[in-house]
Each structure stands twice: as structure tokens, then as C-alpha cells.
Amino acid sequence: MHYVAVSLAMLLIGTAGLLTRRNIVIILMSIELILNAVNINLVAFSKHHGNAAGQVFAIFVIAVAVAEAAVGLGILLALFRNRETVQVDEVDLLKW
Amino acid sequence: MNLEALFFYAFTTLALGGATLAITRRSAVHAAISLMVSLLGVAGLYLLLHAEFLFVAQIILYIGGILLLFLFVIMLVNLDAGRGLRQFHQRWPLGAAVTAIAGVAFAILWSRVQLPPTQQMPDAGNVELVADTLLQDYLVPFEVVSLLLLVAVVGSVLLARKRA
Amino acid sequence: MNFLDTLWLIPMFPLLGAALMMLLGRHQFLDPQMKNSSVGHHHHHDRGHDQDLRPRQGPRWLIGPLCSGFVLLSFLWSLGAVFAGRSEQVLFTWVAGLPFPAFDGRMVTLTADWGYLLDPLSAVMILMVTGIGFLIHVYSIAYMAHDGGLYRYFGCLNLFVFFMLVLVMANNYLLLFVGWEGVGLASYLLIGFYFKRKPASDAAIKAFLMNRLGDAGYLMALFFLLSIFGTVRFTEMQAAPHPLLPWATLLLLAAAIGKSAQIPLFTWLPDAMEGPTPVSALMHAATMVTAGVYLIVRAEPFFRLTPEVGSLTAAIGAASAVIAASIALVQHDIKKVLAYSTVSQLGLMFMALGVGAYWAALFHVVTHSFFKAQLFLGAGSVIHALDGEQDLRLMGGLRHQMPQTFRTMFIGTLALAGWPGLAGYFSKDSILTSAWVASPVLFGAGLFTALLTAFYMGRLLFLTFFGPYRGDQNIHESPKRMTVPLWVLSIGSIGAGWFGTPFAGWLGATPEPHSWAIMVASAVVAVAGLGIAYHFYLRRPGTADRWEEGVAPVARLLRARWYFDDLYELIFVRGLARQGGDWLSAWDRRVVDGGVNGAGWLARKAGDISKWSDTWIVDGAVNLTAISVKLSSFPVRYLQTGLAQGYAFLIVLSLAAMAGWYLLRSA
Secondary structure, eight states: OHHHHHHHHHHHHHHHHHHHBOBHHHHHHHHHHHHHHHHHHHHHHHHHHTSSHHHHHHHHHHHHHHHHHHHHHHHHHHHHHHHSOOBGGGOOGGGO | OOHHHHHHHHHHHHHHHHHHHHHHOSSHHHHHHHHHHHHHHHHHHHHHTTOHHHHHHIIIIIIIIIIHHHHHHHHHTTGGGGGGSOOBOTTHHHHHHHHHHHHHHHHHHHHHOOOOOOOOOOSSOHHHHHHHIIIIISHHHHHHHHHHHHHHHHHHHHHHSOOO | OOTTTTTTHHHHHHHHHHHHHHHHHHHHHOOTTSBOTTTOTTSOOOOOOOOOSSOOOSOGGGHHHHHHHHHHHHHHHHHHHHHHOOEEEEEEEEEEEEEEEOTTSOEEEEEEEEEEEEOHHHHHHHHHHHHHHHHHHHHHHHHTTTBSOHHHHHHHHHHHHHHHHHHHHBSBHHHHHHHHHHHHHHHHHHHTTSTTSHHHHHHHHHHHHHHHHHHHHHHHHHHHHHHHHSOOBGGGOOOOOOTTHHHHHHHHHHHHHHHTTOTTSOTHHHHGGGSOHHHHHIIIIISGGGHHHHHHHHTHHHHHHOHHHHHHHHHHHHHHHHHHHHHHTTOOBHHHHHHHHHHHHHHHHHHHHHTTOHHHHHHHHHHHHHHHHHHHHHHHHHHHHTTTOOBGGGOOOTTTTOHHHHHHHHHHHHHHHTOTTSHHHHHHHHHHHHHHHHOHHHHHHHHHHHHHHHHHHHHHHHHHHSSOOOSOSOOOOOOHHHHHHHHHHHHHHHHGGGGHHHHHHHHTOOOOOOOHHHHHHHHHHHHHHHHHHHIIIIISTTHHHHHHHHTHHHHHHHHTGGGHHHHHIIIIIIIIIIIHHHHHHHHIIIIIHHHHHHHHHHHHHHHHHHHHIIIIIIHHHHHHHHHHHHHHTHHHHGGGOSOHHHHHHHHHHHHHHHHHHHHHHHO
């Protein structure tokens, strides 16, 4: 089951990108990577177990990812209009 | 080495390489294109796993939808103008380390897992199988997801609206 | 009139006079137009114009006769009492029973009463004190007529007579001490009568201080006697040998030395001549200085039992006699000659006491008081006539202008010198006889003293009344009120000697049989002394000076008064007083001021500490609060950065942690 290894690797890459980059868009992309990693995992196990439940779940994940990307980018746009920046460490409004 | 393994490694390279590139590019557009490459690789992996429907869905939805959205937004906020600024976080080794630790932990965990024996997939077309499972066993989540998509649409429109 | 029952009146009369003077005198008798009394006779008269605000109210002429009258009353009363017999009268209980631990551990009670005793000894004394006192009072009326502050003078004089009478009439040692101190006080007041002159006030203090040393000895002697006998009353003390008795008599001797101006406490007497001359006559010739002799005679039973103290007494007496007489040889002041002469004669009396011839000493007290008082009053007359001049070198040939004075002084000089037939001859003879029996050395000292006495008295007489007049003043004879007492005293000088024999019987002692050899020897010495003086000062006037050059070191010693005064000055005045003053001022500067400065420094330091405490403690507490909040919030602060990535980090971290924990659990 090397597919799980691939899934793990992609998960790690995505997490690293999430924790490391300053640009919000890149961070969002990293999130997509993480979601894809999860999908790979699901599909691999679907094949292993011989039913389509995993693939159905993957479809749901994709749908959620779409929704999340849309909303996230909308937030980014709103943020950009307000703060003129897309560097994530300059946006610390959640401090209090 | 059989063909399947070859294709596996090729698609894996695309996926992982694209992913790595995506997170390390300075320019946002480059990162987006790399992401596209990665997504293509992932789609190929789906194909190898006999999930044809997902293969197509991935390409259409992810690449043609989400990635395009990303590109639009990148163009919209003129993200490349911030190319001169520092790209990586000030404490990026910390994040990398934590990720590595987590990875190591998971790897060790995975190595101890004992899988049950492989089971054969029912002999039908993938799409029919997916459709059957989706619309019979998981109908309710299906409808909820559509509701979720509705909410997302409304939300993103609201968020992105220019305050007049 | 029962004189014995009213014995207490004798001292009361002069006390009344003193009280009247002291209480009323300033109001009634202060006379602004009189010369400033505090300056005295040493300067030529200058009628000062002190503008005193109080007008003269009472008659000034009343003071003198009034006070003299009081003394006369005392005298008459004494006469009556003496011839009435022997008696003792207690007035009231004064100190009732004060418990006092004696030396051997038992408790004795000190009981003393204010009582008078009239026995032969005190009878002699009161007659002498009141008699001569009266004469001197009369003399003073004229002598002090020009002085201001007359009420003060007579008041103190009466006070003195009172205390002297208390002293000699007391029936116990404690009351005697009252009189003892009282005469010391009166002496101080009268010596310092001209208090505005510094030498006078210094002399008064000197006299009082030296007396005080003797008084300390008296007090210790009193306690010793109390311990030994359990009582201080004369009539109750039975003489018996006791180990502590020598201490008592020794201390009594010390007291007598102070009061009677013997070595080493004699230097105050010459300085006491700063007082008015009648005062010198009364106190420092006839009465006060004889109080020491009286004390020892009173304590005679005890002295008999302590022969070693007696020897000391005789030695001191002999030394004083010779040394004082030698100093008298070179004095230029007429009063100082007489003062040293008094010390010398007192020395003879002490010598007699030392060898046990108590009645001989008392005899000499009486005769000496007559002629010494007369000599002092005569000198006063001379001084008065010369308007304050006292230096012998500026006198001379006064016998022509002052015949009365001259004749009386002539008699007095002969009496003092011991001319056969006059009073001094007999009393001195008794002393010499007793001395010869006791020790040839003492006899030799006594004889030598007699020689010197004759010589310096002759010198005084010749320099004053004979030869050319070396001064520059108008001279007149003194008024009757001064000359009459002089004549009265002369009678005493002549006749008192013949009382010698009945004296002894009355006191209850047997005199030594007279030795013709001694009588002749003393007569020869007297005549020889006068003769030599005649030669030196009259016949060949320059002889004295040539002799002085010949024995220059001796002359220097004599003129420096054997350096006694210088020694005392060095030890006490410079040493104690000035050094003490320096030390005290240094103490004041360093310790007291140092303490004050230290307090100030302390206050400043306290302020600094307060400031430090404010900075570090108060502000520190505030800062500590802030820092502790900062420190304690340190880890928590990073949880809430507001950065989404941070939160993501935490999520991943916890994921890793969970995985790790799960791993470890299953491992």
C-alpha cells in the first residue's frame, strides 16, 4: 500500500506549507493539498476494502473543498480590501 | 518493473513534486501552476486505483474550478506585486520540525498496522457503483452537501461584495 | 535674773541683730550718697555718685550702736551666767534618733539636741568672744563710717558672733558643727565684703574652700565618734581606748588645721586680710581661728588616749610657728605681717596641745586674742589715718601724729614679743615649759619662734612709728571711738597674763612647775629680738637690706612664702580648675555636640534609608507586580497571538503529541 505513503507525504508537504508560508493564498493552496492527500487515502482504502464508500466520501470531500475555497478566497478579498496586505502575520486581529 | 508500477511512480512524482514546488515558489502564479501539476498527478493516481469517476471529477472540479478561482483571485489582488517580500515565516523551522515529528509518528504508527485481507471490488462499472452507493446509502449527506454548497455560494458572494 | 535658765539668750542677741540687719537693712539703710562700699580702703576716697533710686529712709547712725549693743548685752549676760555656776541647758531635740550603722556592724542612733553647755571651757570662750567682739563693734562704728553697705557689715558681724557663740556653747559635736560651718560662712561674707574687688572675692572663696577641707574631716570624725561612743554629746562620752579612736582624733586635727590656718591649710589667712581690718581683728586674730584650738581642747580626753596624733599635732604646730614667723620677716604689708604672726602664734598653741598642755594653749588663746586684736585695730587706725595705705615702706615717724595709736601698739608689740611682765610672756612661758618637758626639739622651735616674733614685731613698730616719714599724706589721729577700744585692749594685754595660775585651777588641770631657766631664756629672747630689730631698722637703717643680699636664697624663699601658694595654685587652680574646665569644654564639644551632630547625621541617614526604601521597596513592589504578571503571562501570551497560522501550528503540534502519546502507549 504505497498509496498511503504517498498520502502521508502529501499531507506532510501540505502541513509544512501551511505552517511555513506567509502568503495567505499559498496557505489556502496548502490546505487543498492536505485535502487531496486525504482523498488519496480514502480512495486507496476504498479499493482495498472493495466498496465504493471511500470514493463517495472523497466526492463529499471535494465538494467541501470547493465550498471552503470559495469562501476562503472571498474572505481574502475582503481582507485585502481592508488591510491592503495578504501576509498572514500582519493580520493579528484575533488578538483580543 | 511492470507498467502499473511505472505509472504509479510517475504520477507520484507529479503529485509530490508539484506539491513541493507549490509550497516553495515565490511567485503565487508559479505556485498555482505547480498546484495544477500536482492535482493532475493526483488525478492519475485515482485512475490507477480504478476510480474513473473521481479522476474526471478531480480534473473538472479541482483544476477547472478551484485552481481557476485561485488564479482569478491572484490576478485580482495583484499578488505578484508582493514578490519582493519575505516569503517564509520567521519561525519556519519550528513548523517544519513539528511537521516532521508528526510525520515520523504517523509513519511508525502505520508500520505497525496490520491490514485485513484485500477484498475484490464488485464487477460493475465505477460510475454505476459510485452512483449506487451515493444515492442509496448516502443520500442524506448528499442533500446536506448541496445545502452546504448553497451556503458557500451565498457566503462568498456576500463576502466578496464591494461595500458601496 | 536667773542667768543660767536663760542661757540661750546669749547667742540670741547677736542673732537678732543679724536678722534685723539682713531683713530690714536694705530698705531702711541703703544710702546712695555714701562711697561705694564694695571698693574698700585700698583706693583713695572718691565720692562716687551712684544714683540709687531708693531714698534714704532710716537713720544710718543707728546701725553701729544697735548691733554693738546686742553684743554688749550678750557680754553682760555671759558675765552673769559665768559667775552663777556651771550648767547645762537643753533647748529642744533637734535630731531625734537617726539610725546609723557603726563600723563593727551594730546600729547606733544619732541623737542630737540644740543644747548649750556652760562649763569652764565654754565660759572662758564666751567671755572672750563677746567682750572682744563688743570692743571691735564699737571700733567699727568709727572705722567703717565712710563705707556704704554698713547694714551688711554689722549684720554679718553679729551673725558671726552668734555662730561663734553656738560653736563654743554647744553641748554636742553636731551642734558644734553648726557653729563651725556658720563661722566659716560669716568669714566668707566678711572677707568678701568689698566684693567688687576681685582679690577680695577670690580671697573669700579661698578661705571658704580651705575651711571646707577641714569641715570634711570634721564630719568624718563625727561619724567615727558616733560609731565609737554611740552618742555625740560631750557629757555622755566616756573616754576609753578604742582601735578607731586615732582616726577620730586625726580627723578632728584635720578640721582644726583648716579652721586655724596651720600647715598645710594656712594660705587663706594672709589673703583674708582683704576684708575690713576690724574683721581681721575679730575673726582672724581673736576668735574664729581659735575655734580649732577650742575643738581640740574640747576633745582633750580623746587626744590624751592617742599620743601619736598628739605628736603630729605638735609637729604641725611647730612647723607652722617657725615657717609663718619666717615669712613674716619679709612682708611689706602691715596687715600681712600680723596675719602670719597669727599663724605662727596658733602654731605655738597647737604645739602646746600636742604635748598635752591643754590649759597652756587655752591661756595663750586668751592672751593672744587681747594683744593681737589690739595690734590689728591699731594697724587699722594707722591705715585709716593714712587713707588706705598699708605698705610699711611708705610709713614712718607716725608716733608724733598718732600718739594714742602709737602707745597702744607699743604695748601690744611688747606683749606679743613676750616682754617680761606682760600677758604674752606668761602664756608663752607656759607653752615653752611644757614643750621643754616633752621634747628639746619642740622647745627649740618655740624659742626660735619667739626670737623671730620679737624681731618682726620690732621691725613693724620701728618702720611704722619711727624714723622719717616716707609717705605723702596728711595724717591725723583717729577718733575716740577708735582709740578707746585700743586702750581697753591694752589693759587686757598687760593684765591678762596674771590670770595664769587661777586659770589652771578652774579648768581642773595642774600646770607644770615653772622653771626659772626657761623664764629667763624667754625673756632674753624677747629683749634680744627687739634689740636686733632696733639695730637693723633704727640705728642703722640699711642693715636689713645688706643682710638680705647676704642671705639672698633664704630671702627669696621667705619672700615667696615658702612656695606654698604657688604649689596650691599649680595643683588646684591651674590643674583642677582650668584643666577641668578644658576637659569639660572638650567633653561638651565632642560628646554633647557630637551627640547633637550625631542625631542630625542619624536623621539624614534615616532620610536616605527612607528614600532608598521608597525607591526599592515601594516602587519595587509595584514593579514586581508588573514583572510577575509579565512573566506569568509569558507562556500564555503566545497562545493568543491573533495569527491564524499560530493556531494551525498548535493544532498540528497537538496532533503530533497525540500521535506520539499513542505511540508510546502502544510501544
